[in-house]
Amino acid sequence: MxxxxxxxxxxxxxxxxxxxxxxxxxxxxxxxxxxxxxxxxxxxxxxxxxxxxxxxxxxxxxxxxxxxxxxxxxxxxxxxxxxxxxxxxxxxxxxxxxxxxxxxxxxxxxxxxxxxxxxxxxxxxxxxxxxxxxxxxxxxSVRRLDAVRTVPVDGAGGGPRWVAGVVAAGFDAVVNERANGWRWPRGAARYNLAIARELPVFRPVPYRLVLDGDVWETESLLVAVANTASYGGGMRIAPDASATDGLLDVVVVRPVPLHRFVRLFPKVYRGTHVELDVVEVRRAATVEVTVDGGGRHPRPIVAYGDGERLGSLPRRFTATPGAVAVLAPLPT
Incomplete structure (x- = not known):
């Protein structure tokens, strides 16, 4: 069989x-x-x-x-x-x-x-x-699924970690970092308030992404490295990502005016944002994410994986096939 x-x-x-x-x-x-x-x-x-x-x-x-x-x-x-x-x-x-x-x-x-x-x-x-x-x-009976091994690069903060789902490395990560610095309010209200506080002051970030050795330099509002499709309670940031293909989906949202960025967010829950001209998705087995220095963007970006703090960029992310055995039913 x-x-x-x-x-x-x-x-x-x-x-x-x-x-x-x-x-x-x-x-x-x-x-x-x-x-x-x-x-x-x-x-x-x-x-x-x-x-x-x-x-x-x-x-x-x-x-x-x-x-x-x-x-x-x-x-x-x-x-x-x-x-x-x-x-x-x-x-x-x-x-x-x-x-x-x-x-x-x-x-x-x-x-x-x-x-x-x-x-x-x-x-x-x-x-x-x-x-x-x-x-x-x-x-x-187990399912062997991919996981992401991440390590800091060039002395960046945080140690090696495994990530099962999505790494946030842009606006979403900054919101997480701001919200985690507050004790009040609790739950979803804290993150909603962090979004409201961050939106008016957040500026595009100059990234240097290395995908399987190929360099991609871009200014972006959001960069996500995804092993699975969704995060944040159903936001389908990378709708075609799979934990069985040995690849990571890198989702980049290029700079747009604030009002358009706000209108883009509801599309993430359906995964239809990837059809927009300001969103680009590429795939690679290994991804290195760096915020360009030189004074163009002095604010550090702290990456989050599965909603948990990983450490400051730059970091390297590698899809590792079959890294985790999961007690899960057969795929249909």
Missing amino acids: EHPPGLDLGDARTDRTGSRVVLVVNPSSGAGRGAAVGDAALTRLRGLGHQVEQVVAPDAATAERLAARAVARSGSDAADALVVVGGDGVVHLGLNVVAGTGVPLGVVPAGTGNDLARAWGLPSDPVAAVDTVDACLRLR
């Missing part, structure tokens, strides 16, 4: 015994819904016969470190999977624990956007998501 690309069925037998699962929950995801979903996922996984070790930590960095330690165990204590409960942020955490290890990643969506779960074909309903994790573990 032939299976779709990216699928690994192992020996394809049904495993009647439970698996050893490391569970990480973001209790604040989904406006506080994550805690309840995490408790329900823990109870259901144990009820299905799995041995579950829950990682409890005061912050994301500590949770990632403890989860990595649990996943690194060998022998009879070896983890069969890491399962995360929350939004894209905790999926990003899980990816950085398991990428390249062969340990599969399961996701129970409990965020407000859940772009990565949607891109990977996972159920939005938490109970169905836990049942998908259970079924994939018992069948030893």
Whole structure:
């Protein structure tokens, strides 16, 4: 029987015994819904016969470190999977624990956007998501998907990281950086306010992009490097991006007047912005993004991946085929 690309069925037998699962929950995801979903996922996984070790930590960095330690165990204590409960942020955490290890990643969506779960074909309903994790573990079935390895260049800030979905490196990243500097308001209101504050003062950025060795110099309002189609709760910034083609979609929005830039944004939710003459999309396996110096744009740009802070540009992004094994249903 032939299976779709990216699928690994192992020996394809049904495993009647439970698996050893490391569970990480973001209790604040989904406006506080994550805690309840995490408790329900823990109870259901144990009820299905799995041995579950829950990682409890005061912050994301500590949770990632403890989860990595649990996943690194060998022998009879070896983890069969890491399962995360929350939004894209905790999926990003899980990816950085398991990428390249062969340990599969399961996701129970409990965020407000859940772009990565949607891109990977996972159920939005938490109970169905836990049942998908259970079924994939018992069948030893995983999908091997691309992830993005990013490293700083020329002493830029931040260390190496993995990204599952979209890297923001323009206006969207600046909005994220501004919003993250505020404690109030909370949730989507904070980002909407950051957009309103940033729009009148943001200026085009001179970029130097290197795509598989080819140099592309351009002034842009927005640069996104995408492994999957959407971010920000359904904005289809790169509608044709795929996590199985070994390539990254580089989306560039050239300078336009403020009123046109504002009108462009609703099109992003449908993915029709790529049809506009001010938007260009190119593909490459490796992309280096630099903000041109020389005083033309003294403001630093901090890149964000999966909504999480990566560090200042310049950075290099490389599509890595099959870097993550995901407990996900077959593609249709």
